[in-house]
Amino acid sequence: MEGWSYYWENRGSRLLLTAYVVAFFIFLIAPILIVVVVSFSATSYVAFPPREGLSLQWFQRFWEYKPFLNSLIVSIQIALLSAALGALLGVPAALALVRSRRRLANTVMTFLLSPLSMPLIVLGFALLFFLSRIGFGVSFLSLLIAHTVVSLPYIVRTVAGVYRGISPEFEETAAILGANRWQVFVNVTLPMIKPGIFAGALFAMLISLDNLPISYFFGSAETNTLPVVMLSYLEHQFDPSVAAASTIQLLVAIVGLVILERTYGLQRIGMPT
Amino acid sequence: MKDRSILKGLDRRQVLAGLGAAATLPLMPRTALAADVKQITVTSYGGIWERAIRECFVTDFKARTGVDAEVLIGGPPQWISQIEANKDNPPIHVLVATPDSAAVAVKAGLVDPISVEKVPNLANVPQQFIDMALGHGAAFDYGAAGLAYNKDTVKNPPKSIKEFVERTIAGEWKAGLPTISYAPAPQAFVWSFADALGGGVENLDPFFAAMQKMRPNVVFWTGVTDFLNLMDAGEVDIGVYYDGRTWAHYDTGKTYIDFINPEEGGVMSPVCTMKVKNAPEIAWEYVNSMLAPGPQAEFAKILNYGVTNTQVQYDELRQKRITPWEKTRFPPNDRIGELLPAWTERWNKEIGA
Numbered sequence: 092m093e094g095w096s097y098y099w100e101n102r103g104s105r106l107l108l109t110a111y112v113v114a115f116f117i118f119l120i121a122p123i124l125i126v127v128v129v130s131f132s133a134t135s136y137v138a139f140p141p142r143e144g145l146s147l148q149w150f151q152r153f154w155e156y157k158p159f160l161n162s163l164i165v166s167i168q169i170a171l172l173s174a175a176l177g178a179l180l181g182v183p184a185a186l187a188l189v190r191s192r193r194r195l196a197n198t199v200m201t202f203l204l205s206p207l208s209m210p211l212i213v214l215g216f217a218l219l220f221f222l223s224r225i226g227f228g229v230s231f232l233s234l235l236i237a238h239t240v241v242s243l244p245y246i247v248r249t250v251a252g253v254y255r256g257i258s259p260e261f262e263e264t265a266a267i268l269g270a271n272r273w274q275v276f277v278n279v280t281l282p283m284i285k286p287g288i289f290a291g292a293l294f295a296m297l298i299s300l301d302n303l304p305i306s307y308f309f310g311s312a313e314t315n316t317l318p319v320v321m322l323s324y325l326e327h328q329f330d331p332s333v334a335a336a337s338t339i340q341l342l343v344a345i346v347g348l349v350i351l352e353r354t355y356g357l358q359r360i361g362m363p364t
Numbered sequence: 365m366k367d368r369s370i371l372k373g374l375d376r377r378q379v380l381a382g383l384g385a386a387a388t389l390p391l392m393p394r395t396a397l398a399a400d401v402k403q404i405t406v407t408s409y410g411g412i413w414e415r416a417i418r419e420c421f422v423t424d425f426k427a428r429t430g431v432d433a434e435v436l437i438g439g440p441p442q443w444i445s446q447i448e449a450n451k452d453n454p455p456i457h458v459l460v461a462t463p464d465s466a467a468v469a470v471k472a473g474l475v476d477p478i479s480v481e482k483v484p485n486l487a488n489v490p491q492q493f494i495d496m497a498l499g500h501g502a503a504f505d506y507g508a509a510g511l512a513y514n515k516d517t518v519k520n521p522p523k524s525i526k527e528f529v530e531r532t533i534a535g536e537w538k539a540g541l542p543t544i545s546y547a548p549a550p551q552a553f554v555w556s557f558a559d560a561l562g563g564g565v566e567n568l569d570p571f572f573a574a575m576q577k578m579r580p581n582v583v584f585w586t587g588v589t590d591f592l593n594l595m596d597a598g599e600v601d602i603g604v605y606y607d608g609r610t611w612a613h614y615d616t617g618k619t620y621i622d623f624i625n626p627e628e629g630g631v632m633s634p635v636c637t638m639k640v641k642n643a644p645e646i647a648w649e650y651v652n653s654m655l656a657p658g659p660q661a662e663f664a665k666i667l668n669y670g671v672t673n674t675q676v677q678y679d680e681l682r683q684k685r686i687t688p689w690e691k692t693r694f695p696p697n698d699r700i701g702e703l704l705p706a707w708t709e710r711w712n713k714e715i716g717a
Contacts (some may be wrong), residue, residue: 328411329589
């Protein structure tokens with residue numbers, strides 16, 4: 092009897108857990124699926140489920156409405172460049188701060204992560220005035236710097252997390268065996284922290300692609316990003332082309348993840364090798 | 365040796381800083397580098413607005429001056445922040461703004477005063493449309509906030525706001541009304557109803573009293589497209605809305621929708637055009653294009669909104685649809701702006717939607 096009771100209790104818990112997980116995924120994925128389905132709608136307004144069949148007309152509209160396409164290109168450029176620049180600045184910072192024994196190191200680390208704790212709209216506004224004051228104005232460079240400021244904490248945090256878990260003995264051994272600092276970094280440290288760099292850069296890219304509050308202040312005719320154009324479009328027109336834009340943005344993120352999976356392997360990201 | 369003499373007196377940091385600055389030059393805004401004006405930057409909302417701005421005003425401006433106009437999509441708060449941060453070398457040369465944003469730009473000294481000498485088409489724009497930009501621009505188009513309704517479910521539509529309120533209280537229909545967080549709601553709804561019900565900008569008591577009674581038969585909306593979704597879904601039958609947007613929805617095949625300009629008059633909801641301070645003088649020509657009768661008539665045809673040049677001849681359809689500006693009410697925007705925090709607080713306490 093005890094065995095049966097245990098079985099039912101265990102089975103009940105498992106069913107409850109399964110139901111919870113299914114509900115969790117439904118809440119997480121259903122809104123995304125609705126957006127994707129609406130983007131294939133043949134109706135001229137947002138309706139779910141689509142009432143007049145399916146169509147690709149809103150993707151055609153996305154293609155024809157130049158601000159959508161141009162801003163998507165800018166979004167992708169900014170996402171890639173800010174992640175790269177973030178890595179260039181964030182990796183040395185993370186390495187130095189993790190191994191540093193100075194008290195100031197913790198303060199500097201907190202400072203580097205501070206953009207995460209600030210409302211992005213405030214950060215965007217402040218950066219607009221700061222970058223304008225030093226002469227960069229509203230430009231692609233300003234937009235890139237602003238996005239890098241936001242992407243930096245993700246890279247610093249992940250790289251620091253991975254590097255902290257690596258014993259200094261690996262680097263010390265290489266140094267004892269005659270490797271100079273550069274050789275130690277390229278041949279020992281870099282291969283071990285690569286998962287952290289990839290994970291941080293990936294987060295940074297995804298955050299950048301979706302970023303509205305920062306991009307909002309730096310949009311020019313040449314540097315508007317897709318979220319800014321979508322917001323403005325939505326305010327004055329509410330047809331499913333915005334859903335098509337979201338589907339394309341989603342597709343860009345998925346393609347990025349697939350490429351990463353094929354070239355590096357997602358399961359390795361975030362885990363020290 | 366020559367190279368050394370060039371670098372003489374410079375330390376390593378200065379050289380690196382110089383190289384860094386040089387590397388950023390291609391990325392700097394074009395206006396910072398070029399003194400001659402081959403292009404100006406103008407502003408527009410997105411979607412069909414942007415198409416209309418390009419087709420009507422940019423085309424006219426380019427044909428007359430040979431200068432190109434780049435269109436920046438976004439909204440007034442974003443543009444005003446960008447101009448404020450770059451007053452000496454503004455990244456935007458012509459600003460479009462609602463009267464409340466226009467007032468902010470004027471008070472911050474971001475825009476130039478307008479005159480007939482600079483903008484000849486201003487001569488045919490009624491003074492009211494210049495006053496609402498505080499003499500620093502002029503409204504070039506407008507919508508009227510009245511009542512949109514479903515012809516299938518509201519067979520006998522109300523003729524006035526007062527009648528709308530009474531019949532909403534009686535539960536004849538479900539009404540869709542904006543919340544105060546919808547930016548134009550203070551003018552298009554709160555002031556409008558207070559004014560129609562015997563109150564005014566200084567006395568909202570009649571408005572809040574009516575709201576308490578209407579509440580059971582009201583569905584609130586927060587974004588301008590929400591109302592149309594509620595109408596399409598059959599959740600509301602009637603509500604506060606704009607003429608141009610109603611007709612735009614009608615043209616997408618939703619022929620059930622119709623618009624009423626209430627007897628009290630719809631609320632004037634204009635968009636102003638303004639030349640930014642320190643922008644090239646040629647920007648006045650673009651403002652002139654925005655106030656020219658030909659481009660304005662085309663603009664009205666695309667957007668179904670009224671335009672402000674008295675010389676504009678609307679086509680037959682637009683004549684039926686567009687609310688004449690003389691039959692609208694001009695809200696006291698300045699005073700509403702001052703009172704808005706108190707209004708919002710009272711709304712949150714008494715309505716809470």
